[in-house]
Amino acid sequence: MNGDEHRRDLKVVLEGQYKLAYELLEDAVSTGLTPIVIGPPGVGKSLLVRKFAIDTDRPFYEVFFDELLRPAYLIGSFDPAIVLQKGYCQEAFESGHLLQAMEEGGIFLAQELNRAGEFCQNSLLEPLEERSYYVPKIGRLRADEKFAFIATANPAELAGTHQFSEALRDRLRVWIPLIYPDRETELKIIRVNCEPATIAEDLLDKIYDIVKAAREEQDLEMAVSIRAGISIARLAAYHLSQHGELDGKDLINYARSVLLGTSKGRGWISLEKTIDDVIRGALKTHV
Numbered sequence: 001m002n003g004d005e006h007r008r009d010l011k012v013v014l015e016g017q018y019k020l021a022y023e024l025l026e027d028a029v030s031t032g033l034t035p036i037v038i039g040p041p042g043v044g045k046s047l048l049v050r051k052f053a054i055d056t057d058r059p060f061y062e063v064f065f066d067e068l069l070r071p072a073y074l075i076g077s078f079d080p081a082i083v084l085q086k087g088y089c090q091e092a093f094e095s096g097h098l099l100q101a102m103e104e105g106g107i108f109l110a111q112e113l114n115r116a117g118e119f120c121q122n123s124l125l126e127p128l129e130e131r132s133y134y135v136p137k138i139g140r141l142r143a144d145e146k147f148a149f150i151a152t153a154n155p156a157e158l159a160g161t162h163q164f165s166e167a168l169r170d171r172l173r174v175w176i177p178l179i180y181p182d183r184e185t186e187l188k189i190i191r192v193n194c195e196p197a198t199i200a201e202d203l204l205d206k207i208y209d210i211v212k213a214a215r216e217e218q219d220l221e222m223a224v225s226i227r228a229g230i231s232i233a234r235l236a237a238y239h240l241s242q243h244g245e246l247d248g249k250d251l252i253n254y255a256r257s258v259l260l261g262t263s264k265g266r267g268w269i270s271l272e273k274t275i276d277d278v279i280r281g282a283l284k285t286h287v
């Protein structure tokens with residue numbers, strides 16, 4: 001995916017851990033060291049690196065890695081029609097997103113890098129170490145000095161991810177952790193993601209307390225991310241705009257619907273019950 005599609009105003013809360021992480025990204029890129037932002041789902045990794053890339057005002061390319069992604073998508077391939085006419089020449093080679101970023105001195109965002117299969121991981125070793133890539137029949141393409149590679153990843157123990165090979169891990173030089181933010185920051189994040197609607201403080205507090213309680217509940221196996229709070233808040237704000245009021249039952253219904261999607265319990269019935277208990281427990285402190 002080409003980054004131009006993302007060149008719109010991003011609403012990013014850049015304080016606390018996000019400010020520190022942003023500064024570390026700047027330091028790493030300025031010193032030519034490859035950074036990787038790691039953390040659980042929905043903690044703001046993708047948004048932060050996208051914001052950084054946009055702020056540099058360089059071309060940027062964003063690729064979401066998974067097992068099916070092939071090196072040709074990153075490196076490029078020869079167009080058979082042109083090869084037939086003119087043979088293997090520069091003109092017949094279409095650079096992939098990584099090589100484009102290298103040639104243009106752009107930023108390459110490798111989202112979810114630890115979902116990459118072995119072939120893809122291997123194809124990154126040369127660009128990261130040598131800042132160049134040898135294309136058979138054409139020669140070595142060297143990266144512009146402004147080229148930078150930035151990765152994000154979920155911690156490896158989460159399902160659906162691979163371990164990094166030793167060689168790739170060694171080339172990722174600056175590890176930047178993000179965790180769930182503190183209360184104040186998370187509330188700000190929820191607020192900016194609901195704009196232009198404004199949400200009353202006491203309602204926001206309730207939503208945060210529900211999310212926090214769900215996050216801490218041992219019987220819910222999946223992490224409850226910042227997305228959950230944003231979703232509940234958006235539903236509540238919409239309801240308010242339509243009906244002028246929101247009672248406890250509405251809030252519980254919205255929260256249940258959102259948390260059912262983000263959580264994993266032992267069986268559906270017991271999941272619903274656990275979630276209801278969590279929500280009611282969290283709201284008790286508000287009466």
Ligand SMILES: Nc1ncnc2c1ncn2[C@@H]1O[C@H](COP(=O)(O)OP(=O)(O)OP(=O)(O)O)[C@@H](O)[C@H]1O
Nearest residue numbers: 011012013018040041042043044045046047189226
């Ligand atoms: N600092 C922030 N400022 C504003 N919004 C944020 C911030 N952090 C997270 N969000 C919001 O939280 C949601 C999740 O963010 P993002 O997609 O960046 O998370 P992620 O860590 O990349 O998740 P995943 O591991 O699932 O890819 C988005 O809706 C985003 O707008």
Ligand SMILES: [Mg+2]
Nearest residue numbers: 045046111152
């Ligand atoms: Mg992401």
